[in-house]
Amino acid sequence: AVALEDLKFTLQEVLDTFKSCLSEHKDVFLEHYVAGWRGLVRFMNCLGSVFSFISKDAVNKIQILVNHLNGENGAHYVTIQSMVKYELDSQLVDLTKRGSFPESGCRTLLRLHRALRWLELFLERLQTSTEDSNTSVMCSEAYNESLAQHHAWIIRKAAGTAFWALPGRATFFDVMNVGSPEQVMAVLGDTLPLISEVYQVTEDLYAQNNILELP
Ligand code: 1PZ
Numbered sequence: 001a002v003a004l005e006d007l008k009f010t011l012q013e014v015l016d017t018f019k020s021c022l023s024e025h026k027d028v029f030l031e032h033y034v035a036g037w038r039g040l041v042r043f044m045n046c047l048g049s050v051f052s053f054i055s056k057d058a059v060n061k062i063q064i065l066v067n068h069l070n071g072e073n074g075a076h077y078v079t080i081q082s083m084v085k086y087e088l089d090s091q092l093v094d095l096t097k098r099g100s101f102p103e104s105g106c107r108t109l110l111r112l113h114r115a116l117r118w119l120e121l122f123l124e125r126l127q128t129s130t131e132d133s134n135t136s137v138m139c140s141e142a143y144n145e146s147l148a149q150h151h152a153w154i155i156r157k158a159a160g161t162a163f164w165a166l167p168g169r170a171t172f173f174d175v176m177n178v179g180s181p182e183q184v185m186a187v188l189g190d191t192l193p194l195i196s197e198v199y200q201v202t203e204d205l206y207a208q209n210n211i212l213e214l215p
Contacts, residue, residue: 011176011184014039015191021198027079028201030069030109037062037112040119046175050165053158058115064108077105080202084209098215107214110206116199117146120192126172127188135166 017036068077076086083105093104121142
C-alpha cells in the first residue's frame with residue numbers, strides 16, 4: 001500500500017524545510033536539516049524501488065541524528081554548530097580511524113552533507129536542462145563530481161546502475177508535483193541558493209574544525 005504521505009509529496013515543501021534551516025546568525029538547525037532529508041527520501045521513494053538501497057542508508061543516518069536530538073544530550077544537538085563543538089570538546093568523534101564512535105553526529109552528518117553537494121549539482125543541471133536532456137546522465141555527472149570521490153568501487157558501481165533506472169525529465173518533473181515545467185524551474189530558482197547556502201555554511205564549519213575527512 002502507498003502511504004498517504006507519499007501521495008501528498010511536493011518538492012515545494014521539502015525546499016521550504018531547507019529554507020527554515022538557517023537562523024539569522026547562520027546557525028543550521030538540525031531538526032529542520034533532518035526534516036529536509038526526510039522529504040528528499042520520500043521523493044526518492046516515489047522514483048522507484050531501485051533506489052531503496054540508497055534511501056535505506058539515508059534513513060539510517062537520519063535516525064542516528066534524530067536519536068542524538070532526542071537523547072539526554074539533545075540540547076547540544078540543536079544546531080550543527082553546537083553539535084560539532086560539543087562532540088569535539090567531549091571527544092565523542094573518531095578523527096582518524098573508525099573506532100569507538102561509529103555513530104557520532106559529526107561523521108553521520110558529514111555523509112548527508114556530501115550528498116547535499118550531489119543534490120546541488122544535480123538540481124543545477126536540471127535547472128539548465130532542456131526537454132531532451134537525460135536525467136541519468138545529469139545524475140551520474142553530478143555524482144562523479146561529488147559523492148563518488150568518497151565511495152568505494154562497489155558502491156559507485158551499484159549507484160551507477162541505479163541511475164539508469166531514473167525516470168525521464170518529464171516524469172521527474174511530474175513526481176516533483178509543483179506544476180508545469182515553468183513552475184518547476186521557478187521553484188528550482190528559489191531553492192538552489194538556499195541549499196547552496198546551507199551546504200556552504202556546513203562546509204566552512206567542517207573545514208574550520210578540520211573534520212572534512214572523518215572516517
Ligand atoms: C534521485 C536519484 C538518487 C540518486 C542519489 C545519489 C546518491 C547515490 C549514493 C549511493 C550510495 C548509497 C549506499 C550507501 C553508501 C554509504 O556507504 C555511504 C557512506 O556512509 P558510511 O558507509 O561511511 O556510513 N553513504 C552516503 O554516502 C550517504 C548517501 C545518502 C544518499 C542520499 C541521496 C538523497 C537523494 C535525494 C533525491 C532527491
